[in-house]
Amino acid sequence: MFWTVSVIGGDMRQLTVAKALKDEGFKVSLYGFDEEIEHNGISRETDIDYALAADIVVLPIPITYDGCNINMPYCDFPLSTEEFLDAINPSALVFGGQFKPDFAAALEDMGVKYCDLLRREELAIKNAVPTAEGAIKIAIEETPITLHGSRCLVAGYGRIGKILASMLAGLGANVYVEARKYADLAMIEGHGYVPLPLSDLRERIGDFDIIFNTVPHLIFDREILSLTASGALIIDLASKPGGVDFMGAGELGVKVIWALSLPGKIAPVTSGMIIKDTIMNILKELEV
Numbered sequence: 001m002f003w004t005v006s007v008i009g010g011d012m013r014q015l016t017v018a019k020a021l022k023d024e025g026f027k028v029s030l031y032g033f034d035e036e037i038e039h040n041g042i043s044r045e046t047d048i049d050y051a052l053a054a055d056i057v058v059l060p061i062p063i064t065y066d067g068c069n070i071n072m073p074y075c076d077f078p079l080s081t082e083e084f085l086d087a088i089n090p091s092a093l094v095f096g097g098q099f100k101p102d103f104a105a106a107l108e109d110m111g112v113k114y115c116d117l118l119r120r121e122e123l124a125i126k127n128a129v130p131t132a133e134g135a136i137k138i139a140i141e142e143t144p145i146t147l148h149g150s151r152c153l154v155a156g157y158g159r160i161g162k163i164l165a166s167m168l169a170g171l172g173a174n175v176y177v178e179a180r181k182y183a184d185l186a187m188i189e190g191h192g193y194v195p196l197p198l199s200d201l202r203e204r205i206g207d208f209d210i211i212f213n214t215v216p217h218l219i220f221d222r223e224i225l226s227l228t229a230s231g232a233l234i235i236d237l238a239s240k241p242g243g244v245d246f247m248g249a250g251e252l253g254v255k256v257i258w259a260l261s262l263p264g265k266i267a268p269v270t271s272g273m274i275i276k277d278t279i280m281n282i283l284k285e286l287e288v
Helices: 011-023 081-089 099-110 119-140 159-170 182-190 198-207 245-252 262-266 268-286
Strands: 003-007 027-032 057-058 095-096 115-116 151-155 174-179 194-197 210-213 233-234 253-259
Touching: 011 027, 011 057, 011 262, 011 268, 057 198, 057 210, 095 268, 099 115, 099 268, 115 119, 119 159, 119 210, 119 233, 119 253, 119 262, 119 268, 151 159, 151 198, 159 174, 174 182, 174 198, 194 198, 245 253, 262 268
Parallel strands: 003 027, 003 057, 057 095, 095 115, 151 174, 151 210, 174 194, 210 233, 233 253
Antiparallel strands: none
């Protein structure tokens, strides 16, 4: 029976995960949060060997930014991925987001089971809502115009693009959506937005006040950026490496905000519950 849980580092989502798993009946402890952080009544461990003796270990999303240290922004003492691997209980089940290939390979070599939460469809779908809300919040704060009546482009019609386009339309924006597939373009038109084939992006990019990118590969290169309207704002929601030539945008004076990890910043409680629910789904599937 898997019943002891260590929640290691991460942002405020992790505190919600810890509290929610405790409410499910697990014995939960935290590692990687300094004393001044409110722990919601969860015990705080300072001994990494003890913390990693748990049956279940919940790592952050993302697990690491630099590939060397666990993502622990609320702790003054770093924990390297090597230290983690040296101390992990070999029979543990490890959860986290964005397992680097070498880190995943090391766990596999040790026989440690792990689950990448970002590969779970239910988490990705639910996370699209706080991501879209966060993008709209940024657009409101960073522009001198209302979204109502503005000309907005959403690049990509995946999970985030669909929800974001719907929210923008609900606020009265004129919504255009870029896509490559004919089926997506037909669906975009069916939902009441203006479809924009990728091949037409170059000639239409100057029409928009706010551009939201959800595509995780380069679309907005220097040439496209040079054609954007004066004062236009680009909000890139795509994971690394993003979809914008950031250096080119800086040189051209195009305002770009790369808005990573919005669920944890905008709605840590809701996002933490999404993570908890996904973990519980996986445990049910594994029958542990």
